[in-house]
Amino acid sequence: MASLATLTDCNAVEAALEEFDRVGRFAFLEKYGFGEAKEYFLVTETGSYDSKAIFAAAYERQHGVGLSSEDFSGGKHGAGKWLSDLGYTIEGMESENGRITFDSFEPAMDAFRLSVANITAARDFVANRDFESFYLPPSRTYIAMIPRGGVRPTAWINKGFVWFRNDDGTQEGIAFPENKLRDGGRNSRQRRREEAEKRICSTPGCGMVLPANGVCEYC
Ligand SMILES: [Zn+2]
Incomplete structure (x- = not known):
């Protein structure tokens, strides 16, 4: 080594x-x-x-x-x-002891204090999938969502986006209506965030983060 x-x-x-x-x-x-x-x-x-x-x-x-x-x-x-x-x-590093775990989404969202403007979009995302449990890690920086029968999360909600992994391992994101986040302090981080926002599909109501080829798979 x-x-x-x-x-x-x-x-x-x-x-x-x-x-x-x-x-x-x-x-x-x-x-x-x-x-x-x-x-x-x-x-x-x-x-x-x-x-x-x-x-x-x-x-x-x-x-x-x-x-x-x-x-x-x-x-x-x-x-x-x-x-x-x-x-x-x-x-995966954050201690399991410090997690707050929920068996339904609403109390997880309350505990996370998701912005009111993003609640409907978050509910819609969860309603279309079969998650068994939800948790906030000790850092409280996201809601992790574990699919039925699974042991590890396949989707994460943070303040401005939901990110999820498909069965084939590809990852996708959906921007919430309110995703202009307070500056995290580092310019490059801010820049990446703006890049991610630029890649959002422009079709009204879609909000998918476009894959590398720039073509929305949902429109
Ligand atoms: Zn689209």
Whole structure:
């Protein structure tokens, strides 16, 4: 196992997230030679990202050295921890003890204090799917939704978007009506958010975040 210089450059992480958004999940994983994450996802307002591959892409930007999946571990003793030390939220790392779990959506939404303007869109999303439980992680930064018979979430609601993973592993997002978020403090983060907003389908009432090819799959 390689000894890894620490990843310290948040701009390198932001650039990796930006590339992921731009090329799409599978092209990104293929480029860096990583499989799909099962457990550890980096969750932001603009999506959910395979954390080990993001780490490798950011590390390569900072240090000029490419990493393969065998070079380091993910999760608590590797990429997940290093990214969370940089201030990122890693789903799968947050303690299960600190979760608030709900068996229906309404109380989860109340506890999360979703903006009133976004409640109808959130309800519509959930009504069309079969989720068994919902939880707020200790950071309270999203509502994770676990499908019936599943053990891990496949969809996440945050303040401005819902992000979800399909059965084939592709990821999609829907923008809520109110998704202009207060500035998170970092310019590149703000820029990515604006990029994500620009990719929203313009058909009234659709709101899908467009895939990399720019063609809405729902219109
Ligand atoms: Zn559309």
